[in-house]
Amino acid sequence: MTAVARPAISADATRVAEICTSAYRAAYQDLLPPGYIDRTVAVYFGAERVARQVPADPPRWFGYQVAEEDGRLLGAAGGGMTRDGVGELHLIYLDPRERRRGLGTLLLDRVIEQIRAAGGTEVWLSVFLGDAAGIGFYRARGFQPVETVQAGLSRADDHIRSLRMRRMLE
């Protein structure tokens, strides 16, 4: 694989928003209600919001990281610290046509290195219950399930739950 992971720059924002939107819709169309998907995409993946979040604000946010191959952006991820020693992978999304060839691992490893460099000894993330692909990926990369919680943006009546997973860093 010739892809590299690097920090996003302002000029990447539109493509990052596009990747997150298409990956989110493709991954969850059979799992989540359309209204929830539309709400999430509108809140988190608008090009203007993504553009505002391109710059890092460490240690809370290390900025979007992108996977690039032959001049094309194929994936995006981002993480930060939630408290001393504890990191969080906030998002990781690939162009749906580019799954299963190591790009997710490339991006995950980069965010983990950022967390480690900031003194992190553990990494947490949320994944929707029922997201077999996401959970399979995280398990393969050393994360263990810890607890279930109500998903972000979930409303009391939609019962959407997330699994919190953790990996200890050696």
Ligand SMILES: CC(C)(COP(=O)(O)OP(=O)(O)OC[C@H]1O[C@@H](n2cnc3c(N)ncnc32)[C@H](O)[C@@H]1OP(=O)(O)O)[C@@H](O)C(=O)NCCC(=O)NCCS
């Ligand atoms: C989840 C995601 C980031 C994984 O990235 P990826 O590049 O496809 O994963 P990799 O190629 O690095 O896979 C590494 C290992 O994870 C596991 N894995 C990956 N995808 C999997 C799947 N769909 N089902 C089960 N295990 C999977 C495998 O063990 C894989 O190794 P292998 O291909 O040698 O068997 C990507 O598929 C994606 O963007 N999905 C849509 C959005 C999403 O689900 N995000 C995560 C939830 S928040």
